[in-house]
Amino acid sequence: MARNTLARSMHDVGLAAWFGGTLANAVALNAAAGEADNPGKTGAVANVGWDRWTPVNTAAIGSHLVGAVGQLAGNAARVRGQRGVGSMVLVKTALTVVALGVTAYSRVLGKKVSAKTDVPAESGTEPAPTTPDDVAAAQRRLAMLQWAVPAITGALVVVSAFAGEQQRATEVHKGFLRRILA
Numbered sequence: 001m002a003r004n005t006l007a008r009s010m011h012d013v014g015l016a017a018w019f020g021g022t023l024a025n026a027v028a029l030n031a032a033a034g035e036a037d038n039p040g041k042t043g044a045v046a047n048v049g050w051d052r053w054t055p056v057n058t059a060a061i062g063s064h065l066v067g068a069v070g071q072l073a074g075n076a077a078r079v080r081g082q083r084g085v086g087s088m089v090l091v092k093t094a095l096t097v098v099a100l101g102v103t104a105y106s107r108v109l110g111k112k113v114s115a116k117t118d119v120p121a122e123s124g125t126e127p128a129p130t131t132p133d134d135v136a137a138a139q140r141r142l143a144m145l146q147w148a149v150p151a152i153t154g155a156l157v158v159v160s161a162f163a164g165e166q167q168r169a170t171e172v173h174k175g176f177l178r179r180i181l182a
Contacts, residue, residue, distance in 0.1 A: 007070025014064030015160065018099075019153035021057055025050065026146035030124030039120035039128050043135075046124030047114035054107065061103065068096065078167075083178040085166055092159045099152040106145045109138040 033046035079085050112134065119135050120128040125143035127136035165171060
């Protein structure tokens with residue numbers, strides 16, 4: 001089996017940044033924005049942070065996807081021949097598609113919120129009583145989605161660890177043997 005260091009590194013580093021950055025922003029940035037001197041600045045603070053994170057997140061996701069395709073190409077024989085690897089690839093692909101969808105929808109909502117920087121808010125995802133209805137609705141959705149992205153990408157980290165375990169020599173041999181005997 002050939003080494004796949006570049007693809008694996010792109011996959012892992014991209015996924016780590018996607019997971020860690022969205023988790024950090026959910027835990028810290030959105031709440032910290034609520035500490036602004038006045039409620040009218042809360043949205044602006046959160047928007048600046050998320051807008052600065054977006055290009056980094058986009059690069060991280062791109063790196064992860066390029067690395068994932070590279071790993072899939074490098075492991076094509078294992079996917080076809082080792083029992084259990086194809087199922088893992090399907091689960092990982094489904095999780096990736098869901099994570100991409102939730103991330104994209106979060107960005108659409110985030111743009112709706114960031115379009116009105118002077119809107120009062122309690123935090124980055126919690127509207128104030130005087131927040132306009134459209135922005136408040138987007139913030140309430142973002143309050144849930146801010147946790148969905150790290151949860152889904154965290155699940156991808158776990159599936160990736162499982163995939164790494166499937167590459168142990170003993171697992172490869174058992175998987176090919178099971179495929180032949182099945």
